[in-house]
Amino acid sequence: MDRSGWMLAGLVALLAALSALWMLQGLGAGNRGFVLGLRAGKLAALVIVGAAVAVATVLFQTVAANRVLTPSIMGFDALYVLIQTTLVASFGTAAYAGLPAGGKFLSEVAVMTALACLLFGTLLARGGRDVPRMILTGVILGVMFRAMAGFLGRIMDPSEFAVVQSVSFASFNRVNADLLPIAAAVTALAVGLALRMAPRLDVLALGRDAAVSLGLRHQALVLAALALVSALVAVSTALVGPVAFFGLIVAGLAHALARTARHRVLLPAAALIAACLLVGGQWLFERQLGQAATLSVVVEFAGGLFFLYLLLKGRIR
Template sequence: MNKQNYPFIFISLFVTLICLFVVNLSLGSVSIPFSEIWTIIFQKTSSKSSWITIIWEFRLPKALTALIVGMALSVSGLQMQTLFRNPLAGPFVLGISSGASLGVAILMLFISSLSTNSFLNILLSESSLFGNSIWQISIASTLGAALVLSLVVVASIRILNNMALLIVGLMFGSATGAIVSILQYFSEAEAIKSYLLWTFGSLSQVTWDKLPFLFFLNFLGLLITWTMHKSLDALLLGERYAQSMGLNLQKTRLGIIFTTSILAGSITAFCGPIGFIGLAVPHLTKILIKTARHQILIPAVALVGGILLLVCDSISQLPMSSKVLPINAVTALIGAPVVIWVILKKRSL
């Protein structure tokens, strides 16, 4: 594709993103006209005061969260596919999501069962920092992801081959998954249900007081990723060729692991494990923009990721209904066909 077409593509993606953002705000159990949405956002006035509350307190934070999550998971997925030169690698391939899930499982399935202890009762109370809230889950998720990340970093220092590192990451994920299964086996039904609901993923848990933390972490991760675009381009040529060009392979690998951990880890901490977005979006973007240059791919993938997750969230709303589908179910329905298409295309080559 000619380079001169890129500005038009980016403008089209940005306009599509804005339109879907407004559509997303209008959907829900209460239908709000588009004209009212603009007035509510920019002037905080409306013919119905309840609409202002619905938009500002519930729908706007959720839509902004969808944008951040879609961009972060998509870019981290692109990094993993480039690092391992594997079209089926995703942001959670190194076991970061599994580590986060382990942290939450220990909190919900193990520590909660010991809450008869007076000290734990105080620690897990609503009024404490570790109270039964998204902060409590976020802290547990972050600690679990940090544990697995530390093991992956140690392994990356000792292992020179990227494919071997990929296998090690998958093994870490399998080990943590096994521990979670054991915890579920010995847990009460109510605790298991709470944990399973967390694994469905949710965009509505991030409120205005938590949104700045999520935005800052992911803005930092996206910015660092973009500064690494030349290193990512070099990795596409192969590890040995990249090293012959002067690329510090170990430093680049650690940088990719670090930024992916920031992006995927923070999303899992606040929203739960949201699958398929990081796996499918890079492929969808490469269909639209036929280039291997990460200087162009990174912002394009971020925009397409934001668009796709807004679409998924809009579908999950079940317009004019009070019910909301799990976001993971919708992303899987859209992402799975893309993954199948990639496998079939690779086998036909």
């Protein structure tokens, strides 16, 4: 087994140990089946979100040829907040709370994925050289979505606005267990397709001119990769809420540990690192610190600092 194999095996062992600690620590003599069921549902959500965010970020950075960017720059989080704000403003707090969880989840994923694919397909119609223009358009759309959500928030009832605020930030404590099979299926399919594309992604990372000269169908692969990105980000966002900078941390750690550009190693490494960070972090804040802090807030703060570090490092070089 080479170095990459040992690294992946170590990450799998670490995730297994953290999962066992999460499931078994403090398990009393009461209704163990009920407690284990609750813990298993949250564990599955943490692993699904971690894998989805990590793989989406690595794919997006490969397409954009930039390891500072994350899919959140395309305005996914702003679109999610706009959807929630529109639903609350249209139906009211009581009707919003009574919406079928499965239908609402699938609708959110479908809307975000469809809009992203429409954007990607339209702007990349003339070839992969339009990737920077696509990113800039995503930034502009994100600003527009935030402005629309802010306008609706100003004219709605304060109690309705409080509901919008509660779902506008990522939370790993309010995951609906009924949505996990759907989210797991979509994530597993997308990750499997990404791994199947790994050799071609290695060629894509060489740059457009080099990839085309080697016979790669550049535009088709870029569109396929971005479609997977949109599906993965939509699933993770609809499941727990917007997570902006977490993928940046995970992708950076994956590149540092793997020390290779091969996506067959980078993708599973990033997914395993993300799952370990989320499971270990949630265990720390929930079991050891008594919910004295929120994992999503700490992750976003650390991700922001890491983003600034990457910018300064690039500027110095």
